Structure formats: structure tokens, C-alpha cells
Amino acid sequence: xxxxxxxxxxxxxxxxxxxxxxxxxxxxxxxxxxxxxxxxxxxxxxxxxxxxxxxxxxxxxxxxxxxxxxxxxxxxxxxxxxxxxxxxxxxxxxxxxxxxxxxxxxxxxxxxxxxxxxxxxxxxxxxxxxxxxxxxxxxxxxxxxxxxxxxxxxxxxxxxxxxxxxxxxxxxxxxxxxxxxxxxxxxxxxxxxxxxxxxxxxxxxxxxxxxxxxxxxxxxxxxxxxxxxxxxxxxxxxxxxxxxxxxxxxxxxxxxxxxxxxxxxxxxxxxxxxxxxxxxxxxxxxxxxxxxxxxxxxxxxxxxxxxxxxxxxxxxxxxxxxxxxxxxxxxxxxxx
Ligand code: AFP
Numbered sequence: 001x002x003x004x005x006x007x008x009x010x011x012x013x014x015x016x017x018x019x020x021x022x023x024x025x026x027x028x029x030x031x032x033x034x035x036x037x038x039x040x041x042x043x044x045x046x047x048x049x050x051x052x053x054x055x056x057x058x059x060x061x062x063x064x065x066x067x068x069x070x071x072x073x074x075x076x077x078x079x080x081x082x083x084x085x086x087x088x089x090x091x092x093x094x095x096x097x098x099x100x101x102x103x104x105x106x107x108x109x110x111x112x113x114x115x116x117x118x119x120x121x122x123x124x125x126x127x128x129x130x131x132x133x134x135x136x137x138x139x140x141x142x143x144x145x146x147x148x149x150x151x152x153x154x155x156x157x158x159x160x161x162x163x164x165x166x167x168x169x170x171x172x173x174x175x176x177x178x179x180x181x182x183x184x185x186x187x188x189x190x191x192x193x194x195x196x197x198x199x200x201x202x203x204x205x206x207x208x209x210x211x212x213x214x215x216x217x218x219x220x221x222x223x224x225x226x227x228x229x230x231x232x233x234x235x236x237x238x239x240x241x242x243x244x245x246x247x248x249x250x251x252x253x254x255x256x257x258x259x260x261x262x263x264x265x266x267x268x269x270x271x272x273x274x275x276x277x278x279x280x281x282x283x284x285x286x287x288x289x290x291x292x293x294x295x296x297x298x299x300x301x302x303x304x305x306x307x308x309x310x311x312x313x314x315x316x317x318x319x320x321x322x323x324x325x326x327x328x329x330x331x332x333x334x335x336x
Contacts, residue, residue: 006193008034008171008182018177026135029086029110030159030173033133034182034191037163037171039076040117040131041184044069044165069123070094073116073131087112088138089145091310093279098310100144110158111136111149115279118162119247128166130249134283135159150310154282154303162249162283172198172253174290179256195257200293204259204320207240208251216267220334224327228261248275252284252318256291261319263327265298273297273315277307281316294321298331 012027074094081087082099085106090099093115101107114133122129134157138149161173169184171191181195207228214222226232230239240260245251251262266273275281285295285302295302295318305314317327 008191008193011180011182011193015175015177015180018175025086025108026110026159026175028084029081029112029135030161030175032080032084032086033077033112033161033163034171036077036080037131037169037191038184038189039080040073040163041165041169041186043072044123044129045169045186069129070117070120077112077114077116077131077133081112084108086110087145088140089149090114091150091278092116093118093276093311096311098145098147098150107142107144109138111138111145111152113150113278113283115276118249118280119245122245122247122250127247128164128245128250129247130162130164130253132162132249132280132283133160134278134286147310150278151307153306154277154285157282157286157303160283160286162253162287164249164253166250166253170194170253172256172287174287176286176290179287179291198256198291200256200288200291200320201259202292202320202322204255204261204323205241206243206255206258206260207319207323208242208244208255208260208262209264210244210246211242213267213269216269217265218267218331218335220330220332221265221267221327223334224330227326227330228323248280248284248316252288255319256287256293259320261317261323261327263317264315265317265327266315270313272313274313275316277302277305277312277314278310281314281318284318288318292321293319294324295319296324296328298328 012030016022016027083105086108088107091113119129136152140146159175163171172181179198182191183194230237281302288295298315317324
């Protein structure tokens with residue numbers, strides 16, 4: 001007999017049964033985010049997209065050029081989540097300040113932080129981009145959510161995931177009960193379970209980093225890269241193959257499915273790293289851990305880092321645990 005077709009809605013509800021005290025609000029929130037994914041996917045793939053390609057002519061809080069599709073994705077996420085009564089507060093990589101629930105609408109018990117369109121410079125060249133999100137329980141008791149609600153350790157996350165807009169659209173999420181991937185059937189407009197219980201394959205196949213910046217990197221990092229390439233004379237290994245898209249979510253997704261490591265270390269241009277702890281590193285770290293992998297800032301587990309500001313940057317090493325641990329070893333040996 002054919003196997004059952006599982007929609008994301010059914011899967012989320014079934015996962016909720018693992019939490020007898022659950023009220024169903026988290027399930028609804030995840031389903032709201034799946035809808036956000038469908039709306040953004042519709043716009044990234046529509047022929048008329050050409051009209052909105054190019055820069056919006058302004059910059060985001062990181063001083064980076066913002067693409068029009070970023071603005072669109074940001075708005076969709078806000079509009080579909082601000083009025084539901086499920087959230088206390090939101091924070092977006094594209095906005096300097098917290099996003100509060102509009103006056104006159106109820107606040108809820110959850111906090112949503114997100115990168116609406118990661119890797120957006122890929123949009124102009126029809127390459128993969130994605131939306132990354134994390135959900136926490138609010139810490140404040142009532143009223144509008146606070147900065148403290150958003151500055152929680154990754155370990156406190158109750159759910160995380162991403163939607164990747166590639167050759168197909170996929171949503172991958174975890175609530176701490178494994179990692180599950182769903183592929184969007186564009187004809188049905190439904191995400192269908194295609195990758196249940198994802199585990200990072202071992203041995204890993206790939207590493208992903210931007211070699212162009214080698215000259216800005218530490219001795220430990222240069223040596224680590226040579227180790228990955230099998231050129232460390234004391235500890236030779238079969239080289240890993242290299243793949244780098246320039247959209248963290250896409251590089252991470254490949255490594256999740258095939259086994260591998262993504263790393264963006266601190267360097268002399270970005271002494272604290274380039275990627276954002278709250279919107280990028282933490283959600284993917286939770287997913288990596290749930291898939292049997294590990295994420296580090298080079299010294300500590302990413303999920304244990306206490307955030308001190310909303311747009312905090314971090315070095316990131318994420319993927320198969322033995323590769324991430326090896327990077328940590330190189331840093332201790334050559335950089336401390
Ligand atoms: P954009 O969203 O500005 O394209 O940045 C993408 C990103 O934050 C992350 O997704 C990539 O892994 C990383 O930057 C790429 O950075 P480099 O271009 O410095 O390699």
C-alpha cells in the first residue's frame with residue numbers, strides 16, 4: 001500500500017501531542033509561518049518578479065544594501081504575525097528596533113525573531129535564498145514584549161526553522177523532537193512531508209566557506225582549512241569537497257542533507273564575525289543539534305551564548321560535530 005501523504009498542518013498537530021500541556025498556539029504559529037513561506041515563494045518564483053528586482057535604494061541596520069524582496073519578505077512576516085494574538089513581540093534582521101504588536105491587538109506568549117530573506121544578494125542571479133526563524137516563550141509577564149524577551153540564549157528556543165526558496169521550496173523545522181522537512185507542492189499549495197527525521201550524514205561530504213577572505217583570517221583558521229583539504233602533513237585526510245553559495249541557509253541545507261561544515265570565522269574585517277547570532281546562528285544551531293550536529297562560535301556552543309544586543313554578530317562553525325570540534329581545536333592550538 002502507498003505511504004500516507006502528510007501535510008505540514010497534520011505533522012505540526014501530531015508533534016504537538018508530544019507536549020500534553022500544549023495549548024495549540026505554537027502549532028498555529030508554525031502554520032502561520034508556513035503560510036508566510038508560501039507567500040514569499042510565490043513572489044520569488046513569479047515571472048513578474050523581474051519588475052521588483054534590484055536595490056530598494058536604502059540600507060538596513062547593518063549598513064548593507066537592502067533588496068526589494070527583503071522588504072517584501074519582511075512585511076509579509078510582520079503582517080501575517082502581528083495581529084494573531086499569538087506573539088508578544090517580533091524582531092527582524094532587517095529592522096533596527098523591536099516590532100511591537102499594533103495598538104488595539106492582543107499580545108500572546110511567544111516571541112518571533114527572523115531573517116526574512118537570508119542571502120538576498122542571490123536574488124538578482126536567480127540563486128537560492130531563504131527565511132530563517134526562531135520562536136521563544138516571552139520572559140516578561142504581560143503587556144508589550146521587551147528587548148529582554150528577544151535576548152534569550154538559543155538554548156531557550158521552543159522551535160526554529162527555515163524556508164528555502166530553491167529549485168523547490170522547502171520548510172524545515174524542529175520543536176525539539178527531531179528535524180523534519182516539507183516540500184511545497186505548488187499545484188496544491190501545500191507543504192508535504194518529504195524529509196522526516198533528518199540526521200546529518202556521516203561521513204560528511206562538503207565544507208562551505210568563503211576562501212576569498214583567507215588573507216584576513218587567523219593562523220588557526222588557515223591551517224584548519226588546509227586540514228579540511230587534506231593538506232595537513234601531520235594529520236592527512238581525504239579532502240572534503242567544497243561548495244559555497246553565499247546564502248547561509250542554502251549552504252546549511254546542503255550540509256544538513258549531505259553532511260558537512262559551514263564556517264564563517266571572525267577575521268580582521270569582522271572581529272566578532274559577520275553573521276547574526278539571533279536571526280541566523282541560533283535557529284540553525286538548534287536544527288543542527290536536533291539533526292545530530294553541532295554549532296560553535298569557535299570556542300563555545302552557540303546555543304549557550306547570552307545575547308547582549310539584537311543585531312549581535314558571531315563567528316559560526318556549524319555542521320557535523322567532529323568537524324566543528326576540529327575547528328575549535330585548531331583555534332585553541334594556534335590562535336589563543
Ligand atoms: P546577504 O543577505 O547580504 O546576501 O548576506 C548573506 C549572509 O549573511 C549569509 O547568508 C552568507 O552565508 C554570508 O552573508 C555570505 O557572506 P560573504 O559574501 O562575505 O561570503
